[in-house]
Amino acid sequence: MTRVFSGIKPTGHLTLGNYLGAMRRWAEVDQYRADALFCVVDLHALTVDHDPARVRRLSRQAATLLLASGLDPERCTLFVQSHVDEHARLSYLLECVATDGEMRRMIQYKEKAAREQRRGGSLRLSLLTYPVLMAADILAYRTDEVPVGDDQTQHVELARDLAVRFNHRYGHTFTVPRATPPAVAARVMNLQDPASKMGKSEDVGPGIVYLLDEPDVVRRKVMRAVTDSGREVVYDRESRPGVANLLEILAACSGGNPEELAGVYESYGALKKDTAEAVVEVLRPVQQRHRELCADPGYVEGVLREGARRAREMARPVVDAAYRAIGLLPSN
Numbered sequence: 001m002t003r004v005f006s007g008i009k010p011t012g013h014l015t016l017g018n019y020l021g022a023m024r025r026w027a028e029v030d031q032y033r034a035d036a037l038f039c040v041v042d043l044h045a046l047t048v049d050h051d052p053a054r055v056r057r058l059s060r061q062a063a064t065l066l067l068a069s070g071l072d073p074e075r076c077t078l079f080v081q082s083h084v085d086e087h088a089r090l091s092y093l094l095e096c097v098a099t100d101g102e103m104r105r106m107i108q109y110k111e112k113a114a115r116e117q118r119r120g121g122s123l124r125l126s127l128l129t130y131p132v133l134m135a136a137d138i139l140a141y142r143t144d145e146v147p148v149g150d151d152q153t154q155h156v157e158l159a160r161d162l163a164v165r166f167n168h169r170y171g172h173t174f175t176v177p178r179a180t181p182p183a184v185a186a187r188v189m190n191l192q193d194p195a196s197k198m199g200k201s202e203d204v205g206p207g208i209v210y211l212l213d214e215p216d217v218v219r220r221k222v223m224r225a226v227t228d229s230g231r232e233v234v235y236d237r238e239s240r241p242g243v244a245n246l247l248e249i250l251a252a253c254s255g256g257n258p259e260e261l262a263g264v265y266e267s268y269g270a271l272k273k274d275t276a277e278a279v280v281e282v283l284r285p286v287q288q289r290h291r292e293l294c295a296d297p298g299y300v301e302g303v304l305r306e307g308a309r310r311a312r313e314m315a316r317p318v319v320d321a322a323y324r325a326i327g328l329l330p331s332n
């Protein structure tokens, strides 16, 4: 059976981008067709300036929202990265296979490093090595497919390269994974700045729809989305990025196709109104289930405990094999 692994970072409140680009597909498709593992990758949240209490709170919230979005612990394994030591163990071995040049070429590193510097903070070494830890997350489970949004495909490419290199040098140990981006909404853009991704740790709140935003807040954000000059509704990502973003969000929420939807609207106002309502409807059941789960925190904790136990069982033999292959003495 195909093994699928994907994760979400507790660096901020989860967004519509996280949902349409990743979470929804995990819940609606991946957990049914594959042996799927989903992870709250909390170690990755420590790569930038962080508040410990906030990371803990956001980790719990991310796990709860993943369940609220439809992950079923009977069908998939849901766990927290730091509960399974194998991720950090394997990451060190992969650092011994990766190169400094590879790390510095990562687009997300360049963007995040620039942002941290603008904020006046110092850069953590872990921000540079983050893609190696992500490769360890993936390779520890002999993952075949990694369903991620567009922004993460370069990191999955690195995981592939490291798997191939390790296997070539030390003998076949890892499955070589591949990224599987979604057909629509692979990159939901910020409503106030359609040149930038709708990212949960960005500063521009009004352009970001959070999964737990109240319906009126969602409506206000969508109605205030920046649109492009011109009046006609056309789908063109290059020259009309604001309108294209709205059309893609509407398509992802209502099941249509952005080009066809463009032909249906005569004004930006009507497009925004329908997009806002479509987003509100998509978020409604998730928010309802989230409220129910918040009333039962013991359930969420139990799911995570059992998920970590299962994940550990899967990862340990793979990571032990990597330790032996690379030349370390077995401990027993």
Ligand code: AQP
Pocket: 006, 007, 008, 009, 010, 011, 012, 015, 017, 018, 019, 020, 021, 022, 023, 147, 148, 149, 150, 151, 152, 185, 186, 187, 188, 189, 197, 198, 199, 200, 201, 202
């Ligand atoms: N805007 C987006 N459009 C489509 N997919 C997206 N994803 C994130 N933002 C968008 C996908 O969500 C999954 C989990 O993302 P992540 O938590 O690993 O963080 P990220 O990709 O770095 O996204 P963020 O939200 O922008 O976090 P920060 O701001 O902390 O870096 C991934 O599959 C991702 O592709």
